[in-house]
Amino acid sequence: MSNWTDTIVARSSPPGHTTRTLIRISGPKAEDIIARLLDHPITEPRRLTQRRLILDPDSSPALPVLACFFEPPACYTGEPTAEIQFPGNPELVRRVLDRCVQLGARPAEAGEFTFRAMIHGRLDLTEVEGIGATIAAENDAELAAAATLRQGALSQVVNDIADRVTHLLALVEAGIDFTDQEDVTAIGPDELAHSAGQTLEKLRELIQRSVNWQAVTQVPAVVLAGPPSSGKSTLFNALLGRERSVTHHQPGTTRDVLVEEMNLPTRGPTPMRIQLIDMAGLDEPLLRLDRQVQEQARTTIEQADLVILLEEAHDGPLPGFLIPSHERRIIRIRPRIDQQPPARSPSVINVCALDGRGLPELLEAMAQRLGAGGPTMAQGMMALQPRHAAALQQAADRLAQSIVHAGGADRSSPPAPRVANRRKDAGIAPAWELVAFELRRSLDALGSITGRVTPDDIIGEIFSRFCIGK
Ligand SMILES: Nc1nc2c(ncn2[C@@H]2O[C@H](COP(=O)(O)OP(=O)(O)O)[C@@H](O)[C@H]2O)c(=O)[nH]1
Ligand SMILES: [Mg+2]
Secondary structure (H helix, E strand, C coil), X not given: CCCCCCCEEEECCCCCCEEEEEEEEECCCHHHHXXXXXXXXXXXXXXXXXXXXXXXXXCCCCEEEEEEEECCCCCCCCCCEEEEEEEECHHHHHXXXXXXXXXXXEECCCCHHHHHHHHCCCCCHHHHHHHHHHHHXXXXXXXXXXXXXXXXXXXXXXXXXXXXXXXXXXXXXXXXHCCCCCCCCCCCHHHHHHHHHHHHHHHHHXXXXXXEHHHHHCCCEXXXXXXXXXXXXXXXXXXXXXXXXXXXXXXXXXXXXXXXXXXXXXXXCCCEEEEEEECCCCCCCHHHCCHHHHHHHHHHHHHCCEEEEECCCCCCCXXXXXXXXXXXXXXXXXXXXXXXXXXXXCCEEECECCCCEXXXXXXXXXXXXXXXXXXXXXXXXXXXXXXXXXHHHHHHHHXXXXXXXXXXXXXXXXXXXXXXXXXXXXXXXXXXXXXXXXXXXXXXXXXXXHCCCCHHHHHHHHHHHHCCCC
């Protein structure tokens, strides 16, 4: 990011012709710029006020606008911020932005308002990631995962663990550096192993109750499977609402795997995004399918989140390679019910892809099954992006290593004392420098998650506890 003491300006609403547009100005000159843009100053902060915008006092008529001014700390960026709303005409927006630049602002870079919020300590890194993930979210699960980050759930747990490690490190460093201070009590090996072991448990617990971000954000795959000419490609087109797959009354017309994304209507406000797959090769007469095609179909079906099985009225059971191993992932349908008798079983949905009968029921069943079976954000569960997971693992490994170097007996963490006791049994003294080194690395890994800087924290902790310089 460029110089973050500049005053920046940008449109914060979508581009194009819109009913209202929002221009945001942030930085030391925000108050001055807004005062010079409006006919009268804003007297009360945080209140949307009607004013007139004066772009060019000589030629253009004053434009009625809504304007607002925020003073730190009660603002998003943590610095003086002004906002103006007016009808979203691209030419007008351009002229207002130009005028702000003339008055001393510069165009903001991507994400710069949020960057400033972080610089001013209003957001940490995970909360910034949460805001980015909220903007990018395409379904309820992603929104829920993003919310846990945005609301600081991950940083709270991580900061709590980091505080414990900081505390231990402060004790260890005090033991190394300040042994001549009479009120400094260095930590013993057993005590360190015990406390570090408890913190390690917390860290492992966090890792265990987390899900991979990808599992939440991945678009579920739905495969259409059935005998040749049962109507898979016709159904594929009908569900997409457009012609995508070639259909033909002769078997063997679909040559490729076709994958298309579509939205499933849900009961919630956000539709569910899915991938619909029409499989290659399955339109050959089933007995003629070679092993390779069968294996391919089996793999696609096994990896799918949901399989829609088209079952004919007069055929026997479908061959095994078309049936997924788990019943939970199957929706059975009877296709072409204008041509063949409908199924009597309530678990089979009767569909006619040509006139649309049964399609709403099928869509509803798909959304329900995927909603229930897909990854959900249970209470207290955290979705971790790969960098979070890697940093947590690194922090845990370093912490475990610190216990080994201390050589103390940790009763709360089973694997550690075995190794640790060996050191003690062998009469090797605790390697305090190495303990401190590993604790510091653990802390660095935790700090990299939230962007929290640690050295000052440690010094602060040492000073506050041991009254150095008294
Ligand atoms: N009458 C009727 N014909 C259908 C229906 N669905 C598909 N077909 C026809 O059945 C034939 C095979 O359909 P297709 O979608 O290519 O089957 P696929 O081999 O399973 O992909 C085509 O001639 C379609 O027009 C339906 O619901 N009713
Ligand atoms: Mg086909």
